Amino acid sequence: xxxxxxxxxxxxxxxxxxxxxxxxxxxxxxxxxxxxxxxxxxxxxxxxxxxxxxxxxxxxxxxxxxxxxxxxxxxxxxxxxxxxxxxxxxxxxxxxxxxxxxxxxxxxxxxxxxxxxxxxxxxxxxxxxxxxxxxxxxxxxxxxxxxxxxxxxxxxxxx
Numbered sequence: 001x002x003x004x005x006x007x008x009x010x011x012x013x014x015x016x017x018x019x020x021x022x023x024x025x026x027x028x029x030x031x032x033x034x035x036x037x038x039x040x041x042x043x044x045x046x047x048x049x050x051x052x053x054x055x056x057x058x059x060x061x062x063x064x065x066x067x068x069x070x071x072x073x074x075x076x077x078x079x080x081x082x083x084x085x086x087x088x089x090x091x092x093x094x095x096x097x098x099x100x101x102x103x104x105x106x107x108x109x110x111x112x113x114x115x116x117x118x119x120x121x122x123x124x125x126x127x128x129x130x131x132x133x134x135x136x137x138x139x140x141x142x143x144x145x146x147x148x149x150x151x152x153x154x155x156x157x158x159x
Contacts, residue, residue, distance in 0.1 A: 051146035055082035056093060058153040059116075061139050065159050072104075072134065072157055074121045078141050080111040082149070087112060091145045095119050098138045109141075 006014075060077040076095060080086060086093045087110040097105045111117045134157050142150035 050084060051143075051149060053082050054084040054086075054143060054146050054149040055080065056086075056111075056141050056143065056149055056151050057081050058139055058141055058151045061153055061155050063137050063155055063157045065134070065157050072121075072137070074105075074137070074139075076119045076139055076141075077116055078109060078111060078119070078151075079116045080113055083113045084146075085112045086110060086143055086145075091143070093117070094142050094144055096140045096142075097121070098140060099134045099136070104137065108144075 057079045058076060059079050061075065063072050063074040065072055074097060076097075078093060078095065080093075085091075093109040093111055095107045095109055096103055105121050107119045107121075109117045109119060136154055136156050138152060138154045140150065140152050
């Protein structure tokens with residue numbers, strides 16, 4: 001019985017064709033991967049550069065215990081100390097008032113570069129404290145677009 005196989009020429013042609021197909025698939029994948037990665041790095045770099053020009057500062061805050069039933073009224077002044085505007089949806093400043101690990105009130109502020117914005121929580125905005133009259137509250141401001149841009153201040157609540 002005579003064995004027949006693939007001739008060496010056909011085997012070489014098939015091996016080269018298979019290698020070229022694998023190379024084409026890898027080239028397509030590497031090109032797509034490189035373009036996506038470069039775009040992602042560019043977007044992240046752009047965000048980091050723009051956030052490096054951002055700054056927030058709480059420069060004045062007060063809180064008063066009107067009475068146990070009425071809750072606490074508070075006034076906060078926040079300055080945009082950078083050159084980046086915090087205006088518009090998704091790029092505003094979030095102001096949060098926290099006491100004893102609980103969020104008591106939140107507000108969003110639009111602040112242009114170099115300007116000051118004030119937030120007041122009083123009358124119907126008062127946040128009631130259930131257990132005790134608080135001695136101090138923590139005020140936090142942070143950018144929604146640049147979360148690393150923030151400021152925190154702890155103040156005593158006046159009677």
